[in-house]
Amino acid sequence: MDARAHFAALARYNAWATQRLLDAVAAVNDTDYRRDTGLFFKSIHGTLNHLLVGEHLLWFRRFAEGVSPKVGLDEEVEPDRARLAERLLQGAARWQPLIEGWPVERFDGVLSYTTMRGQLATLPFAATLTHVFNHGTHHRGQITAALTALGQPCPELDLVYMLQQEQTRP
Secondary structure (H helix, E strand, O other), X not given: OOHHHHHHHHHHHHHHHHHHHHHHHOOOXXXXXXXXXXXXXXXXXXXHHHHHHXXXXXXXXXXXXXXXXXXXXXXXXXXXXXXXXXXXXXXXXXXXXXXHHOOHHHHHOEEEEEOOOOOEEEEEHHHHHHHHHHHHHHHHHHHHHHHHHOOOOOOOOOHHHXXXXXXXXX
């Protein structure tokens, strides 16, 4: 598998897992949704806001536009629960077309950006893109732990389940 196909698969997984997680989160009442459950960003809501900030308002713009916006990693950029879910799904859907539009050579290059501390950073492009998808997996895992602690059912989010589902489609 070439790098573009690999990262397109990760982008599909990111969108698939985000949808499944948000479907499970939709069953949680608003009090529990906003409750501090001991996550790094406190609540399910805080962690979903962090995913919006990190994946879509920060990293997507670094990769797609070459800009590094200033936004707090714990900033509540979307207080409305339904709108937050919508923005997360819309953002996740943007990654695959972006990745499929890049020449395969780009994955062997570097990504230069400005850190949150205002310092210039240059990192391997593919490894940094891996970070974006790994970051989402990490925080979705935290949210599933919170769902469990709240007595809610958790979706199966393993990549192999998406791959199996894709194989069963005509």
